[in-house]
Every structure is written in structure tokens, then in C-alpha cells.
Amino acid sequence: MKRILLLFALFIGITAGSYAQKFALIDMEYILKNISSYETAQEQLNVMSQKWQGEVEKVQLDVKNMYKKYQADLVFLSAEQKTKRENEIVETEKKLQELNKKYFGPEGELFKKREALVKPIQDDIYNAIKEISEAKGYQLVLDRASAESVIFASPRIDISNEVLAKLGYSK
Secondary structure: OHHHHHHHHHHHHHHHHHOOOOEEEEOHHHHHHOOHHHHHHHHHHHHHHHHHHHHHHHHHHHHHHHHHHHHHHHHHOOHHHHHHHHHHHHHHHHHHHHHHHHHHOOOOHHHHHHHHHHHHHHHHHHHHHHHHHHHHOOOEEEEOOOOOOOOOOOHHHEOHHHHHHHHOOOO
């Protein structure tokens, strides 16, 4: 009877082990750092962002100067002139908000450029990870760079270099 129970327990242990899930890790920062087209895209985005930020700052400076001039001239202005200047300041502030939204908003130019430049690279990485996962039977792939709750992970389950090799960036 003990033999049968022992064999049964061994059988259950082997069966449970065969159904164990396989995990893998990637380090997205490491992968992206090793893809030259991503670095180029980031540089382009930074240049555009700085250019647009310069435009926004120029309008901010205009608003600030308009307000200072208004404050300085306040004593000499008639009620009609005060209203006119206040409206000009408000219009310029609206222009500033629209410019900010146009360039940096959720549907702004920077978002669209990022989508056009970075999304294809991210899609290629995703497809490479998917192919490797399906070929090796991984049920779960975690990103070490964004998973703050991963305290320790064995380097044996890190497939970042395999992803880079699949994309043609051998390390």
C-alpha cells in the first residue's frame, strides 16, 4: 500500500512539474540601447521637442512682458485701454495654451512623431519576443526594466540577447 501511495505521489509530482509554466525576462532598456535606429529616433524627437519648447517659451515671455508693461502703464490707461490690453494678454495666453496642446498634448505633434518613429521599433521588438516565446514555450515574459517588483531574477531566464539577435543586432 505504501508503494502505491509513493508511486501515486511521484506520478502527481511529475505531472504537476510537466505543467509548470515557463517564464522569461527581458530588459527593454538594454534592448533599446542596443538598437541604433531607436537612438536616432530619440535624437530626432529631442531636437523637435527643443525647437517646439523654444517657441512655447517665446510666447510665454511675450505674455510675461505684456503683463509687466500693462502693470507699469496701468495708472495712465483709460478703462477702455485697460480692457483692450487685458483682452490682448488673455488672447496671447490662449495662444500659448493652444501651442502647448498642439505640440505636447495627448494628440500633439510630439506624440504623432513618437508614434511614427518609435512605434515600428517597439512593434518589431514585440514580434521578436512573441516568436521566441512561442518557439520556446514561455507563458510569461516580464520586462525587468519596468517591473519594480522583481527583486531578483536569474540571468539564465533573460532573453534580451536572443531578442536582439532575432532583430539582427547580435551581442
